[in-house]
Amino acid sequence: MLKLKQVSKTFGIGSSNEKRALDQVDLTLQSGEFVTVIGGNGAGKSTLFNCISGMYEVEEGQILLDDLDITFFPEYKRSRAIGRVFQDPLKGTAFDMTIEQNLAIALGKGQSISLRPGITKKELDFLRERIAMLDLGLENRMKHKVGLLSGGQRQALTLLMATLVKPKILLLDEHTAALDPAIAKKVMSITRQIVEEEKLCTLMITHNMKASLEFGTRTIMMHEGRIIMDIQGQERKQMTVDLLIDQFESRSGTALDNDRMLLG
Amino acid sequence: MNFALQGSIELGIIYAIMALGVFISFRTLNMPDMTVDGSFVTGAAISVVLSMNGHPFLGLLLSFIVGCGTGCIAAFLHTKLKIQALLAGILAMLALYSLNLKIMSGRANIALMNKATVFSEFEKLVSGDYSRLIFAAIMIVLCLIVLFLFLNTRLGFLVRATGDNDQMVRALGVNTDLTIFVGLAIANGFVAVSGAMIAQYQSFVDVAMGVGMVVIGLASVIIGEVVFGIKSLMRRLIAVVLGSILYRLIIAVALELGMPAGDLKLVSAVIVALAMSTPILKKQFATMKRRHFSHQRSKKSLQWKE
Numbered sequence: 001m002l003k004l005k006q007v008s009k010t011f012g013i014g015s016s017n018e019k020r021a022l023d024q025v026d027l028t029l030q031s032g033e034f035v036t037v038i039g040g041n042g043a044g045k046s047t048l049f050n051c052i053s054g055m056y057e058v059e060e061g062q063i064l065l066d067d068l069d070i071t072f073f074p075e076y077k078r079s080r081a082i083g084r085v086f087q088d089p090l091k092g093t094a095f096d097m098t099i100e101q102n103l104a105i106a107l108g109k110g111q112s113i114s115l116r117p118g119i120t121k122k123e124l125d126f127l128r129e130r131i132a133m134l135d136l137g138l139e140n141r142m143k144h145k146v147g148l149l150s151g152g153q154r155q156a157l158t159l160l161m162a163t164l165v166k167p168k169i170l171l172l173d174e175h176t177a178a179l180d181p182a183i184a185k186k187v188m189s190i191t192r193q194i195v196e197e198e199k200l201c202t203l204m205i206t207h208n209m210k211a212s213l214e215f216g217t218r219t220i221m222m223h224e225g226r227i228i229m230d231i232q233g234q235e236r237k238q239m240t241v242d243l244l245i246d247q248f249e250s251r252s253g254t255a256l257d258n259d260r261m262l263l264g
Numbered sequence: 265m266n267f268a269l270q271g272s273i274e275l276g277i278i279y280a281i282m283a284l285g286v287f288i289s290f291r292t293l294n295m296p297d298m299t300v301d302g303s304f305v306t307g308a309a310i311s312v313v314l315s316m317n318g319h320p321f322l323g324l325l326l327s328f329i330v331g332c333g334t335g336c337i338a339a340f341l342h343t344k345l346k347i348q349a350l351l352a353g354i355l356a357m358l359a360l361y362s363l364n365l366k367i368m369s370g371r372a373n374i375a376l377m378n379k380a381t382v383f384s385e386f387e388k389l390v391s392g393d394y395s396r397l398i399f400a401a402i403m404i405v406l407c408l409i410v411l412f413l414f415l416n417t418r419l420g421f422l423v424r425a426t427g428d429n430d431q432m433v434r435a436l437g438v439n440t441d442l443t444i445f446v447g448l449a450i451a452n453g454f455v456a457v458s459g460a461m462i463a464q465y466q467s468f469v470d471v472a473m474g475v476g477m478v479v480i481g482l483a484s485v486i487i488g489e490v491v492f493g494i495k496s497l498m499r500r501l502i503a504v505v506l507g508s509i510l511y512r513l514i515i516a517v518a519l520e521l522g523m524p525a526g527d528l529k530l531v532s533a534v535i536v537a538l539a540m541s542t543p544i545l546k547k548q549f550a551t552m553k554r555r556h557f558s559h560q561r562s563k564k565s566l567q568w569k570e
Binding site: 053074075076077079080084086090091092093094095096097101102104105106108109110111113114115116117118119161162 | 414416417418419420421422424425427428429431432433434435436437438439440442
């Protein structure tokens with residue numbers, strides 16, 4: 001369970017560009033929930049993610065993960081309980097290392113660092129089995145360098161790496177936005193498969209309003225650093241993209257100016 | 265040509281240990297670590313001081329350990345105090361200059377007169393003209409094996425991944441400060457051992473002998489990559505060693521052809537600058553070619569219109 005209490009984050013404090021990216025955000029995620037996050041540019045979606053993952057320090061508020069206060073934990077320490085996939089396919093993998101080496105590092109998440117062999121035969125068999133589930137044929141390319149893979153393949157691999165050791169929470173930051181539509185669809189279906197199989201508590205940013213309703217169990221909308229809408233259950237089932245746009249415009253008091261969100 | 269072929273190979277092999285260190289920081293960790301110029305002399309100074317007291321082998325071991333420590337200085341400045349990698353290395357190098365003088369009891373150079381060195385000790389076991397070469401070869405093979413095995417441990421994977429993508433390493437729950445410490449420590453440990461062996465090989469240490477060492481290391485790494493390829497990890501490591509030997513041979517030939525010894529560093533700098541800029545120069549050349557031809561084409565089409 002993830003709990004954010006009154007979390008605030010401001011960039012460029014004291015400068016003329018001062019911007020309150022998160023404004024006293026309260027958010028509670030129950031285990032097993034799959035929450036999609038939508039909002040325009042600069043709404044604070046990515047800042048929210050980066051505050052949860054520890055890339056940014058928050059100024060105010062508290063972040064609790066399973067009742068453990070992680071507000072002041074460094075990024076790497078939180079990562080042991082948090083899986084992450086970034087928008088940029090280059091960010092999630094080490095390009096100059098092989099697929100199996102990347103997976104081996106992911107498999108060692110949370111283990112103490114030691115001079116044990118980087119990868120054992122037994123681990124290799126296990127990893128080959130897991131990667132075969134992606135259905136991309138990567139199990140036959142375990143010794144290939146990740147730099148040779150396409151963006152979609154790398155995102156699928158990153159997704160597998162982020163969930164190889166079951167995280168308490170999975171953060172997906174527009175992880176298909178940089179991919180071709182066909183491959184994006186494939187990665188989304190892999191996402192759904194992994195999240196459902198592992199019953200992962202997931203927070204997914206998407207720019208695609210349709211996808212935000214199609215995937216997951218709950219949708220939140222952000223605007224100017226605040227959560228302006230939070231729907232689930234019956235209310236969410238009856239929601240359509242048009243209704244969502246109306247809701248956005250009435251609640252935020254501005255017209256939706258982001259074509260990408262509408263067209264996606 | 266009768267330049268000292270064997271001597272060049274021996275030097276090339278010993279300097280290759282330093283080049284392997286540079287390979288770890290520059291290529292594996294992707295960090296320009298200038299500490300090398302200082303830690304090379306630290307290793308040399310320690311090994312000479314211990315050889316004076318009759319412990320040449322202990323000198324090598326201790327120089328490795330202290331060398332690791334010097335790497336930690338740069339790592340500390342970079343990771344904990346957030347100083348840019350390049351400046352952190354330069355600061356460490358500068359600090360080491362004073363430290364090296366202290367190790368050498370304030371003298372700018374020390375000669376090992378007729379004291380036992382690792383080479384003279386080894387000669388007692390294996391005598392003959394090739395004794396030094398064999399010992400150097402044994403050491404480099406040992407270093408290659410140790411480094412190869414290390415880079416294939418879980419910790420080694422993490423050090424390599426940090427150089428590739430530190431964000432990913434942190435996202436997988438590992439403190440990249442730690443992996444940078446480990447990487448720079450080992451890199452400078454190797455550099456110091458190389459310095460220690462060079463000092464014993466020449467029976468001489470000078471506090472300024474490390475100037476430009478980074479560049480020589482880098483030149484070896486790049487020559488190795490260009491000539492021998494970067495296919496697998498083992499091949500890359502061996503390429504570094506061969507690159508170092510090749511570099512020494514080039515220098516020997518140049519000296520034989522009458523180049524003044526004082527020009528050596530200039531030549532090293534030019535080699536590295538050229539090698540580093542090869543991709544950019546290639547690209548610019550291609551653009552120039554394209555522009556030139558398209559210009560000619562447009563001229564022709566104008567003529568047709570008339």
